[in-house]
Amino acid sequence: MSKYWSKLAAGVEPYVPGEQPKDKKYIKLNTNENPYPPSARVLEAIRAAANESLKLYPDPNGEELKNTLAAYYGLKKEQIFVGNGSDEVLAFSFMAFFDPEQPILFPDITYSFYPVYARLFQIGYELIPLNEDFTLPVERFLKPNGGIIFPNPNAPTGEYVSLEAIENILRHNQEKVVIIDEAYIDFGGESAQRLVDKYPNLLVVQTFSKSRSLAGLRVGFALGHCDLIQGLERIKNSINSYTLDRLALAGAVEAVKDEAYFQTTRRRIIETRDRVIAELQKIGFKTGPSQTNFIFITHPQIKAEELFEKLKNEAILVRYFKQPKIDNYLRVSIGSDPEMDRFLEVLRKIIG
C-alpha cells in the first residue's frame, strides 16, 4: 500500500494468471495453451511483416483483420471489434456496457477475471450459483439485471450450454447486454455468433490464444451489433488508439485464412481429450463432458491439492483453484498425445 495509489488502485484485487515456472522443464497443462504450434503460414506472415514498416503506427482500426473475420463469420466489418487478447476485449466490455448502479450477473464458479473487472470499474455483481453438477441454472439469469456475462463453455468446469438456453436469456433481457465469452468454443460447442444478427444485445467474445495456437500474440475479438462494437471502439479510443501491433495484425489475418490447419489441430485436440477422458474414467476419475481444450477432474480417493503437488513433483503442471465448491478438482489442459500419455502414466502410478 502506498500513499500515491488512487483509491481505485488500492481497492483492486488483481488477477493472478497460471504460473509460468522457470525452475525446470514442465509438461505445461495449466494455462490452456494449445500444444500445437501456430500455422506455418502465420509464422511466415509475421516474419514478412517484420520489416521497415514497423517504424509506422499500425492501422488503428485493424481494418484488414476485421474484414478477414467478417468474411469468415459472414458478418459486416462494423460488427467486429479486435483487441489485445480477449482479456482486454472483456475489460473494455465491462466499461462500455455495465453501469455501477445495476448489478450484473455471472456464475459463482467461472472465469476469475470477471470479479476483478467488476471491482476495478466499480460495477456491482450478483453471483449465480451453478447447479450441483456444475451446469448453468439458466432460469436464474431471467431476472432483472444490469447485464450478464458467462463463458460458454464455462471455465474452469468445461460445461457447455445450448444456444436455445442462450436465446432464452437474450429474449428475457432485451434492455441489457449479454456477453458470451467463447474462449473455448472451437473445441466442440456451437458459437452464438449466428445469433448476432438477431439479438442487438448479444456480444460474443473470442480469442486467438487457444484454438489458433497464438497465446503469445495477444489477439482477441468481439462480434455483435454495430452499436455494441461502436461502444467498444469509444472505450478503446479513450485508452489506446493502437492496441494491436503490426505483427499481431498480420499473424491474426493469416491464422483465420489457414482454415485447414485450424481444423486439423482443433480436431486433434478433441480426439486426444476424448481419449484421455475415457482413460481417466478407467482409473476412477470423474469428469464432465468437456467441450473445451481442458478437462475438470476429481478422484474419490485422493485430494486434488495433493494430486496437484504430486504431479508437479513429476514435472507436470496443472491448475488447482483453492476456492469453495471446486477445491477438490483439477483443471488439466489437453496437451499433445505424448504429453497426455505421460500424464496418464504418472496418474496411474499415483492412484496405484
Place this chain on the structure above:
Amino acid sequence: MSKYWSKLAAGVEPYVPGEQPKDKKYIKLNTNENPYPPSARVLEAIRAAANESLKLYPDPNGEELKNTLAAYYGLKKEQIFVGNGSDEVLAFSFMAFFDPEQPILFPDITYSFYPVYARLFQIGYELIPLNEDFTLPVERFLKPNGGIIFPNPNAPTGEYVSLEAIENILRHNQEKVVIIDEAYIDFGGESAQRLVDKYPNLLVVQTFSKSRSLAGLRVGFALGHCDLIQGLERIKNSINSYTLDRLALAGAVEAVKDEAYFQTTRRRIIETRDRVIAELQKIGFKTGPSQTNFIFITHPQIKAEELFEKLKNEAILVRYFKQPKIDNYLRVSIGSDPEMDRFLEVLRKIIG
C-alpha cells in the same frame, strides 16, 4: 448513441489520432513517426521470435525487457513498468494515481489524450495556460493539486523545460504523483529519469515509437519508485495479464541493446531538424527551439489551415490542430533529408 452503452461509454470523447490516408502516397509528416527503419538487429530478433513458442503466453511481467531497461538506465527492475505503447502506460497511470475528487493539473496546450483519459476515468482537471511564447509557467504548478502531468518536451509545441524546473515542481508536490511524459526526450532534452531515485512521487513515461523507430510494435514504459510501479502493475493485472506479446518483447529488448543504431538515427534527426528550422526561418517562418522530432511552425503571411491544405495537395501530410491559441500553427514531423528537402521546396513555392 445506443441504449446499450454505459454512462461512461456515452460520456467519453475519444481521441482521434493523426490520419493514416490510403488514397495516395504521401510524405507523412503528421504523426511524429521516425523516418528511419528499426534497427536490423530488432527485425532479426522479431523474426527469430516468430516460432513455435507463440503458442504459449508471453511472460506476463516482461522480466527480460525490464532487466534490459534497468541495466540501460541504472535502475532496479522493480522501478520499471512496461506496456502496450506509452498511451496504455499513461491510461493506467491516470487510473493508478489520480482520484476523481481532487483535480489534476496539466497545460491547456498539450497532448490531447490527457483530457480524454481524465474524462474516461472521471478525474477532474484544471488546465494551466501556457505562457504567450508557449513555455511552461512552472510557478503555476506549485499549488495544491491531485497530481500533475505534462510532456517534456511539450507536444505539439516542442517546448522543453529544464530539470531544475521539474525538481521545483516535485519538491512542492511531495504528496501527489508528478508524471513527466517523455515521448520526445531522446531528441535533445535531458531525461528526468535521473531524478527517479530522489523523488518517490516522480513517474517518467517513455516510448519506443519515436526515437526507436517502433511505432508499429507498441511498446512504452515507465520509470519510477517501486511503489508507483506496483500501483501500475495492480491496474494492469486487473485489466490484462499479458499486454505485450512475445514479438514486441523480443524486439524491444534488442532495440535497447543496439545503442549504436539508436545514437546514429537520433543524431541524424536532430541534424535534419536544425537544418530545416534554419531554412524555414529564411522564408519567414517562426518556430521555437525544438528538442523533439517535430517542429511547430507559423508564418505571418499565410494561415496555417490554408498551408495544411496546400501541402496536402502536394502529397505532404502535416498535423493541423483546429483549436484556440494554436490554430495558426502546423506541427511537422522531421522526416528523412530527401523528404524535408521536398517539404522545403513546396513551401518555397507556396510562400513565393
